[in-house]
Amino acid sequence: MGTLLEIRDLKVSFDTEEGKVEALDGVNLKVKEGEFHALIGETGCGKTVTGLTILGLLDNNAKIENGQVIYKGIDLLKLTEKQLQQQIRGKEITMIFQDPSTSLDPIFTIEEQMLEALENELELTKEEKLKIITEELRKVKLPDVEELLKKYPHQLSGGMKQRVMIAMMLSCRPSLLIADEPTTALDVSTQAQFLKILEDLKRETKITAIYITHNLAVVSEICDTVSVMYAGRIVETASLKEIFLNPQHPYTYKLLHSVLGIETDIEQLQEIPGSVPKLINPPSGCRFHPRCEEAKDICKTKIPKLQEISDGHFVACHKRVMEWTKC
């Protein structure tokens, strides 16, 4: 499988009233074609910013300081707003958001908003477009599609809206879907339903996805590869199995052990001491070192690079990489 999207050394900062926030500080990420790539981490670690940067949807106070986002050989950061709109958004890459209740325009019908997704398909007649969107809505298991098309967003439940969103985004046949915590705002049973739909889509459409979440259970259901983010950096990337069975970065380890699972035999729930650092004045060196029990002097001064320690397993930790190179 080839690489569909590669993010290289991406740095993004925000101008805020309290000062400059270094939201992303050297993010490196490779997304392979056809995989569901989980981007996991605590709130405020830069997951959503990463997703928004790919599509050029950052707010005006954001500044891309450095880096490349290579998609099918093109650096997306070099494209103009117009090029992004005409060539990338919707057609190649699209995104669904955390809160479905605010993701649809309240004053237009579902039909109107679904049809907009196909607006650039000039050769299609309205009937053909209607047929496509009806099919897409059926694919996400929405009942009474004909009636649903005439409805307005406020007449739909949260779960239905999120399914409409995904049907809408998929009807333009993108190659890459960025899903930003799509189940967080849904209740648990709706979450399970939604994940089942994603699983089916994955099997049937071979779409590639970046799945942004802080929920490990969700990740284990549908993702193939996991990247763990901490304070604006990727600290570990590995296959799902490797992450769960052989976590290398101390943060990944702590993260896994701070969640209760039925299958895991963890005796006591552990919390990670300290709290997520403020990115206005982030810690030097490895940003996790103030909370890391294994931190050494080098961790306080030198930023650890993401290095491959076994096939497809990358980790950014001085201690682990040293241990690995020794044996």
Next chain:
Amino acid sequence: MRTHGNYIFRRTLRALFTALGVSLVAFLILHLAPGDPVKIMLGPYATEENVKALKARYNLDKPLYIQYFTWIKNIFTGEFGTSIRYNRPVSELIKERMGPTLILTGSGLLVAVILGILFGTLAALKKNSILDYITTFQTMFWLSVPSFWLAIVFLYIFGLKLRWIPIAGMTSFSSTILPIMTIGLRQQAWFARPMRAEMLEVLSQNYIKALKAKGLKYEKIIWKHAFKNALIPIITMVALQLPWIIGGAVVIEVVFSWGGMGSLLVGSVLSRDYQVVQTILLFISLAVVAANLLADILYTLIDPRIRIER
């Protein structure tokens, strides 16, 4: 679930009750105020008999509630009574004066709505640009000057100094420009500022990001989605501003010697011409009630959430 028709019916019923209440207030406010129209008319040396006879002629000797109900009853038959000052039917006077007032307030409102929405939208789209700052400055300026002062300054500059436009009356098309612009320029400030705020608010909404994510054209996102959403609260603003526009028009009519209902009203108040004053007050109040009703109905056409839910 209540239907759309039901909603409009209930709103109309409510408007009718409001109108009834308003008619009572319009009636009482005048009759309870000091001053006697008959005495004003006949002068200080009138005899007791003359005063009595005249009062009987205009029904002013009856108890207040009888006068009120007679008035209401007559309204439905198109009988608004007789003006004491002009000794002519009030309906005739109003028919003459209604047109000029409608032209003045209607055009003023139209100018205000168009300019306000235009300035507000552009200021939001070009936030923190020169255009945005100019909009902030000009709206603050118009909001700060009283309309009578503005009317006099306009008259001085364009009428007396530059001699572009006749200074008073309704003689030609050019004479309508100053009074209309006095209303329009001031009122647009009331619409431009909320329009800018609404537009910025809508543009920061999640669905705008989602529309971008599906690859929709910028122009469509702005003019189809953001603009229409931002316009909803502005409809209420316009309805709420209508009383102020009418109130402002009264003053402006007097300054520009504009022969509308406003100048008729002022003259009639000064001479305690009850029938005329209460009829005009009623007409103005009904216009305001009707505008609010219209705003409510317009709302339902543009915002589906109100159409179906409430």
